[in-house]
Amino acid sequence: MIPYGKQFIDNEDINSVINVLKSNYLTQGPLTPKFESLILKKTKSKYAVATNSGTSALHISCLALGLKKNDLLWTSPNSFIASANCAEYCGASVDFVDIDFKTGNVDSEYFEEKLKNAKKKNKLPKIFIPVHFGGQPTDQSKIWKLAKKYNVKIIEDASHSLGAKNHNEQVGSCKFSDITVTSFHPVKTITTAEGGVALTNSIKLFNRLKEYRVHGVVQANYKYNDSFCSYFQKNLGYNYRLSDIHSAIGISQISKINKFIIERRKIYTKYINAFENSNIEPIKHKKNYFSSNHLFVIRPKYSIKKFSNIKAINFLRQKGLGVNSHYFPIHLQPYYRKKGFKIGSFPNAEKHGKISVSIPIFFGLTVKNQDKIIKILNNYYNEFEYKK
Helix, strand or coil, rough: EECCCCCCHHHHHHHHHHHHCEEECCCCHHHHHHHHHHHHHHHCCCCEEEEEEHHHHHHHHHCCCCCCCEEEEECCCCCHHHHHHHHHCCCCEEEEECCCCCCCCCCCCHHHHHHHHHCCCCCCCEEEEECCHHHHHCHHHHHHHHHHCCCEEEEECCCCCCCCEEECCCCCCCCCCCCCEEECCCCCCCCCCCCCCEECCCCHHHHHHHHHHHHCCEEEEECCEEEEEEEEECCCCCCCCCHHHCCCCCCCCCCCCHHHHHHHHHHHHHCCCCCCCCCCCCCCCCCCCCCCCCCCCEECCCEEECCCCCHHHHHHHHHHEEEEECCCCCHHHHHHCCCCCCCCCCCHHHHHHHHEEEEEECCCCHHHHHHHHHHHHHHCCCCEEEEE
C-alpha cells in the first residue's frame, strides 16, 4: 500500500534520539528551546511555544486570546476537527465560514459577508481560525484587514503549511495574525513524531502561551509563610510540553525542510502535467502562493453520473493506493450535528467533501510509484461518462 503521506526518518534523526536518551534530560532540557529558536529562524516570527501536538497549540492559543464560555469562534468546515474542537475545550461556541471551492481554503468574500451580517445581529466572533488547506496559505492579508475592522482575533491554522509562503511572506511570521499554529505530526512537512508550535509577535501572548503550556505556572524561588515555593500557579493550565526526545527529532528534521518541500513540489508538478488531458481536476496553487504541498487533492473534471469518492477510495485502495478524503465537513460530524448544524449549511465544503480524494505525495515517493499512481488514476477516472 502506498500511503497518501508518511514521514521520512534517516540515521541523523535516529541518532539524535539516541543522544537524548544518553543525556541527563529527557524533557525540560536544552533541546526544546533550541528547536523553538530554529522554528523562529525559519518563520521570521518573534516568539515560539512548542507543544506536544498541534491540537494543544490551538487550545492554548484560544486560552491566550481569552476565549471563554459564551464566546464564539469561527473556522473552516474543511479541516480536521481540532480546528473547531479547540473552541469547545474553552466552553465557547463554534460556527463556520464556507470555502472557495477552487482552493479548499476559507473564502475571504464569504468571511466579509458573514462579518457584516454578524455585526447587525451583534454576534461577531471573538476569534477566527482560517485553515491553510493542503499547504496553500489562505488570503491572509484580506482576512487580517477584515479582522482588524471588526475587532476579531486571528489564529492561523498552518498545520499543513510550514515552509509555505504567501506573496513572499513566510507562513508563521504572524504578519497577518495574532498567533499562528503548525503541526509536526508524521505526515506534515517535518515531524517530531507528535508535536506542534504556537507562534506570535506579541510578548504578552507569548507569556500567556508559556503559562498555559505548563500547568499555568511560572518559575519562582520564593519564600511564602516560611515555606519554599519553586513555582507559582497563576492560571489553570495543562501539561502540553514537548519533550527533548521529540525536539531532537525536530532539530534534525528542520535541517531537511527545504529538501522535503522541493521534492514534494516536483511530485506536484509531475501530477499536474500528467492529469492535464485527463478527466482529473487537481486543486492547483494560486498565483503568488508557494505551497508546502502537504496534500495533493483531485476531483472529477466534470460533473458525472454516479460518481462517489466512497467508491473511488475503496477501489483505489484495493489497487494499493492509500488514498484518503480531506475532509468530511466538520459541521456534519455527529458531534456537531447534535449542535444543530445541517446538510446544506456550507455547500462548497460539502461538495468538496463528497468528490475530493487525496492521493500520495511525500518525500521518498519513488518515480516508479508515481508512474503507477498516475496510470491507475487516469484509468479509473477516464472510464466514467462525463458531462461538461
